Amino acid sequence: MPSDAGSVVLGVDLDGVCADFYERMRHIAAEWLEKNVDDLPREVSYGLPEWGIATPEQYSSLHRFAGTQRDLFSSVTMIPGARRVLRQLSTDGYRIRIITHRLVIQYFHELAVKQTISWLDNNGIPYWDLCFMKEKDQVGADIYIEDGPFNVERLRAAGHYAICFSNSTNLHIADPRAASWDEVYTLVKVRTGPRGTN
Numbered sequence: 070m071p072s073d074a075g076s077v078v079l080g081v082d083l084d085g086v087c088a089d090f091y092e093r094m095r096h097i098a099a100e101w102l103e104k105n106v107d108d109l110p111r112e113v114s115y116g117l118p119e120w121g122i123a124t125p126e127q128y129s130s131l132h133r134f135a136g137t138q139r140d141l142f143s144s145v146t147m148i149p150g151a152r153r154v155l156r157q158l159s160t161d162g163y164r165i166r167i168i169t170h171r172l173v174i175q176y177f178h179e180l181a182v183k184q185t186i187s188w189l190d191n192n193g194i195p196y197w198d199l200c201f202m203k204e205k206d207q208v209g210a211d212i213y214i215e216d217g218p219f220n221v222e223r224l225r226a227a228g229h230y231a232i233c234f235s236n237s238t239n240l241h242i243a244d245p246r247a248a249s250w251d252e253v254y255t256l257v258k259v260r261t262g263p264r265g266t267n
Contacts, residue, residue, distance in 0.1 A: 080210030150250030
């Protein structure tokens with residue numbers, strides 16, 4: 070550290086970290102399943118079985134509907150603190166590298182990318198790099214901020230420092246964990262020192 074022309078690179082996930090993916094998906098799923106949204110619990114596990122999504126095929130169908138018919142990636146709300154803290158970290162000299170795996174629906178890639186950039190710009194999220202990658206450990210970053218349990222485990226197994234952004238899908242993941250963006254800020258500063266260098 071630092072790894073990019075003197076800057077500490079923060080590899081930041083979007084869904085579940087900056088964007089409140091599960092809450093937006095909850096409302097879309099209620100429509101898709103023709104259920105009352107209050108009947109779908111907020112506390113879910115990976116794959117959404119609590120909502121009656123029983124197979125990967127069902128999840129893919131819901132995801133396709135959400136992305137193509139309900140503009141999921143541009144209509145999702147921002148997780149509180151994401152913009153403020155990322156702006157502060159950017160001001161402090163960190164390089165924000167967005168790393169997201171949103172290219173999961175065939176023939177929807179152009180819309181997914183457009184919706185993502187629109188959401189980032191409309192919400193004032195600072196970033197210099199935007200990577201659409203499943204294997205996030207293949208993207209260079211000094212610190213990763215991620216909520217997906219498989220991704221956190223893979224990053225840590227590869228020797229990377231990954232902050233787990235807490236939600237109901239990753240309760241079994243060990244520290245370092247952050248329940249808010251203010252906690253992310255503190256963990257980043259503890260890891261790198263006050264000026265963003267080790």
